[in-house]
Amino acid sequence: MSLRTIRLALWGLVIVAAGAIAAQQWVGREKTTETFRPDFALQDGNGQTYTMADFRGKFSLVFFGFTNCPDVCPTTMSEVAQVMDDLGEKADRVQPLFISIDPERDRRQGLTEYVAAFHPAILGLAGNDAATKDAADSFKVHFAREKDSSAPNGYTMSHSPGLFLIGPDGEWLRQFTYETPAAEIRAEIEERI
């Protein structure tokens, strides 16, 4: 085999490898730009029904939680409150939502005053069981009620603890995993605004 043949063969490999990388990135790009428009029909404390259409034009920061949750939920709502404070004047472009996955108990114990204790901008929503399940499915969020004798009323909830950023047209933008610092969330939102 001549040197020239080897060189040609190697160049051939380079082209194949470059093609493979480009193809992979193209597929990856497709994946990350793939979006969807989650939706729900849930009530606030006054019984008024909201859907995602009510928040068009704003960014929505959505959390699924329950008010008997002593650790993850207050921690996350505190982060959301910090984000809203730090956004300053831009805060009116952002609507934080707390969607109850334990709607019956949360309504009974007062969802509105709970979310207001963190920040007045946060809207607490709680529907019936079917509407709650639909909302969670729409956001691709998992939650389950689990029997637990060591929890209040004998049950607790397991749930996806992430925060979801929804764009002004209702499009799903991204998830912030649990314990993402408020500064990071704020920076991302400011960049998009």
Added chain:
Amino acid sequence: MTMKGFALALGCAMLLPAIASADCVGVTAGDLTISKAWSRVTIGTQRPAVFYVEIRNAGKTDDRLIGIETPIAGMPMLHQTVIQDGVAAMPHAEAVDVPAGKTISLEPGGYHGMLMELTTALSEGQTFPITLTFEKAGAVEIDTLVLPMRAQEAQCDGAS
């Protein structure tokens, strides 16, 4: 800002150092030092309160936190937040290991005390006693400071 508002803000600001150091006093039991005990404000008594604390084991033998008790809750328990495959659950923890030479924390996102069946609502700045029971060191009581709803950690500034 009005003068009255300013005076109020100034008053609050001057109060801060006093409040901030209140929960940082550590108590000891044998080789264990327990400090930074804090909780969050509650709205009423229906929902559980939380309890966080730091435990340092300066000794050569492992110990374990096996229970908590407080007069302000009928059902205090140790729990652990576990996030697995993107789902957060909060199983009951039988005990929290306190290995020799280590400092462990009950802190947001990890182990925490869950204070159920509250006998009183917790308001900012108040303190309440909690008795921690260790397998070897026995029982030790610490004052727990109630911090604002949005608190994320003990407000100590390295005082302990």
